Amino acid sequence: MEDINMHYLDTKIACIKSARDKVYKFKAINNTIRRYLDEIHILESKIHKIDIKLAKYNMVDVLSGKLPEIDRMSFQNIVSIIKELMDAKTQFFDENASEYINKSDKLLIIVKKAGFIKLNEIIYKSTEALLMIPEFSVFIGLISKDHVHKIELKVLQSRKVECLRKAMCITSSRDMMFKLMIQQELHIFVRLFPFELDVLEERLKNYEDISEMFQLTIFGCFAFSVLKEYFISCNAMELKGLREKLHNEIDQFAESMNENTNVIEKEAFYACILMYVSVKYYMSI
Numbered sequence: 016m017e018d019i020n021m022h023y024l025d026t027k028i029a030c031i032k033s034a035r036d037k038v039y040k041f042k043a044i045n046n047t048i049r050r051y052l053d054e055i056h057i058l059e060s061k062i063h064k065i066d067i068k069l070a071k072y073n074m075v076d077v078l079s080g081k082l083p084e085i086d087r088m089s090f091q092n093i094v095s096i097i098k099e100l101m102d103a104k105t106q107f108f109d110e111n112a113s114e115y116i117n118k119s120d121k122l123l124i125i126v127k128k129a130g131f132i133k134l135n136e137i138i139y140k141s142t143e144a145l146l147m148i149p150e151f152s153v154f155i156g157l158i159s160k161d162h163v164h165k166i167e168l169k170v171l172q173s174r175k176v177e178c179l180r181k182a183m184c185i186t187s188s189r190d191m192m193f194k195l196m197i198q199q200e201l202h203i204f205v206r207l208f209p210f211e212l213d214v215l216e217e218r219l220k221n222y223e224d225i226s227e228m229f230q231l232t233i234f235g236c237f238a239f240s241v242l243k244e245y246f247i248s249c250n251a252m253e254l255k256g257l258r259e260k261l262h263n264e265i266d267q268f269a270e271s272m273n274e275n276t277n278v279i280e281k282e283a284f285y286a287c288i289l290m291y292v293s294v295k296y297y298m299s300i
Contacts (some may be wrong), residue, residue, distance in 0.1 A: 071103035075118050078126075085126055090133040094150040096126050097157050127162075130154060134166065142173045145207055155208070164233070167208060171237040174200055178241045190257055193245045197238050198286035204234055205282070215285060222288050226299075231292060238286075239293040246297045254298055261291035 078085070078096070085093070104119040106112075134154070137144055145151045155163050178196055185192045205212040211234060218231050225231060231238075246254060268284040276284075 071099075071106050072112075072115060074099060075103060075115055075122065078122055079118060082125060085129050086132070088129065090130065090137065090148065090154075091150045093126055093130045093133060094154045094157070097123065097130065098153070100126065101157065127158060131162075131166075135169065138169050138173050142170050142177075142207075143203065145170070146203070151207065152209075163208070167204075167211075167233055170204070170207060171233065174203070175237065175241060179244060182241070182244055189245060190260070193242060194286055194290050197241065197289055198282050200237070200241075201234065201282050201286055201289070202279075204237075219285060219288050222292050225292050225296075227296070231289065235289060235292070238289045239296065242290060242293045243297060246294060251298075254294055258291065258294050258298065261287055261294065265291060 078100075085096075088096070100119050100123050104116060104123070107115045107119060134151075137148070155166065178200065181196060182193070205215075211232065214232055215234060218225075218235070249257065264287050265284075268280075268287060272281075272284060
């Protein structure tokens with residue numbers, strides 16, 4: 016009986032040792048698999064990075080073969096492509112890929128031109144529609160200052176036509192209505208070109224010293240060109256009265272202006288100054 020028990024015990028011990036050996040082997044295999052998986056993950060990460068780099072080269076090649084289709088793209092898609100091309104160009108510079116730098120430069124010229132054409136179409140239909148297109152502010156941030164200036168001119172030319180159309184309907188309270196018109200136009204302009212507000216604010220600090228309208232930036236010239244149509248219809252006495260009235264309004268505005276003044280109140284203040292400087296300049300010529 017004792018021999019049987021010993022045999023049974025030896026068998027159990029042997030089974031336990033065998034199971035333990037299998038566990039050790041399984042752990043070793045599992046560790047090997049984990050090591051292989053880690054290596055595969057690293058390799059996949061490297062391949063992904065290569066794919067990202069190659070994607071920019073592929074994009075340039077694809078676009079180069081589809082130039083006629085660019086003109087049919089929406090303004091939003093064109094802006095997106097410009098951003099991608101500029102990002103790609105940065106990569107090409109880092110990798111000294113001169114061939115693709117040249118390709119991306121040529122594509123940028125073509126795509127930006129298509130963007131200007133689409134923008135002109137939008138401006139022709141409605142400049143106010145630009146306020147509803149977020150990509151517009153992105154676009155002007157991707158082009159040169161000279162090109163931004165040209166867009167500003169086109170926008171203001173379009174707005175002047177609209178202002179002159181409205182002016183024909185103004186028959187009473189003309190000074191107030193024209194001032195409100197300039198305020199509205201200033202509101203639209205600085206929403207489209209926010210950086211112009213800081214420039215205008217700086218110029219208006221010494222508005223009494225302004226002797227030429229071009230000193231008031233491009234919008235100042237626009238305001239004068241619109242207001243001039245009103246001034247022409249006034250006699251000398253009316254112009255003098257308007258100048259004095261505006262001067263008094265400016266003083267009242269100045270007393271209430273502070274760091275908490277909201278944008279609408281600021282625009283009303285600036286519109287008043289623009290009208291004052293415009294009538295003052297008109298009376299001097």
